[in-house]
Amino acid sequence: MRKPFIVANWKMHKTVDESVKFVKAIRDQLPDPEEVEVGIAAQAFSLYPMAAAVGKSGLQIIAQNAAAEYSGPYTGEISLRGLHDLGSRYAMLGHIERRRLFGENNAAVSQKVKAALQIGVTPIICTDETMVQKEVNGEIHYVFQQLMSVLHGVSLDQIRRVVISYEPSWAVGVGQHANATLAEEGCRMIRRTIADNYTYEIADKIRILYGGSVNPDNIKEIMAKPDIDGALIGRASLDVDNFLKMVNYAKNEEAQLAKQAPSKKK
Numbered sequence: 568m569r570k571p572f573i574v575a576n577w578k579m580h581k582t583v584d585e586s587v588k589f590v591k592a593i594r595d596q597l598p599d600p601e602e603v604e605v606g607i608a609a610q611a612f613s614l615y616p617m618a619a620a621v622g623k624s625g626l627q628i629i630a631q632n633a634a635a636e637y638s639g640p641y642t643g644e645i646s647l648r649g650l651h652d653l654g655s656r657y658a659m660l661g662h663i664e665r666r667r668l669f670g671e672n673n674a675a676v677s678q679k680v681k682a683a684l685q686i687g688v689t690p691i692i693c694t695d696e697t698m699v700q701k702e703v704n705g706e707i708h709y710v711f712q713q714l715m716s717v718l719h720g721v722s723l724d725q726i727r728r729v730v731i732s733y734e735p736s737w738a739v740g741v742g743q744h745a746n747a748t749l750a751e752e753g754c755r756m757i758r759r760t761i762a763d764n765y766t767y768e769i770a771d772k773i774r775i776l777y778g779g780s781v782n783p784d785n786i787k788e789i790m791a792k793p794d795i796d797g798a799l800i801g802r803a804s805l806d807v808d809n810f811l812k813m814v815n816y817a818k819n820e821e822a823q824l825a826k827q828a829p830s831k832k833k
């Protein structure tokens with residue numbers, strides 16, 4: 568069974584002091600890390616003090632970005648070697664804002680993903696593409712060009728360690744209601760793409776998160792979808808009470824039962 572993974576993306580919000588206070592406020596109220604994994608992607612300068620504050624909670628402290636190079640003359644970049652040394656197990660790579668505002672392209676994200684895998688940091692690969700339908704021999708195929716381009720050169724062994732986040736551009740940061748049906752469809756198609764390009768066994772195990780306007784009111788419906796294994800949450804994750812409600816969504820029995828039903832459509 569794929570372990571649910573709820574990730575906050577704090578973007579360029581919160582000072583070090585605010586970040587550490589937040590961790591201290593939530594650390595004793597998180598779900599059992601054996602059942603639900605929880606992480607916060609924070610600004611680079613907050614990662615170390617936050618990591619020191621997580622205690623035994625199992626909270627993952629996640630980088631929002633990292634460079635493909637481990638060290639050297641790259642002013643202003645964030646080193647995966649440094650992140651690994653700090654104990655950060657995950658780095659979010661290729662977020663839509665990195666792509667839109669800082670010109671990151673597929674080739675750059677791909678280099679970062681491979682560098683992360685090589686040093687032992689799990690990439691949370693963000694993909695924001697809109698599915699393209701293509702007819703091949705009378706059959707409709709969904710093409711995830713962006714994702715497959717980023718995964719170019721990622722081996723069968725490495726792909727098992729990747730987390731994918733599906734964040735369609737129409738849903739991120741717009742405050743609209745997330746559409747759980749479309750979110751599920753996107754995640755299901757990504758899983759099918761992984762099955763087609765790697766194996767069914769890998770596709771069945773890989774975790775796919777959905778991101779875009781998730782909040783305490785819609786998280787249960789989203790997490791109940793069979794191909795959605797977690798959520799990447801922006802605005803709604805900035806508030807302690809909202810965040811605790813969302814990470815503890817699984818206390819809702821219905822969502823848990825639905826989650827246990829295996830994904831039928833591949």
Ligand code: PEP
Nearest residue numbers: 739740778779780801802
């Ligand atoms: C994000 O930026 O990753 C995100 C999902 O934002 P929001 O939840 O605010 O749509």
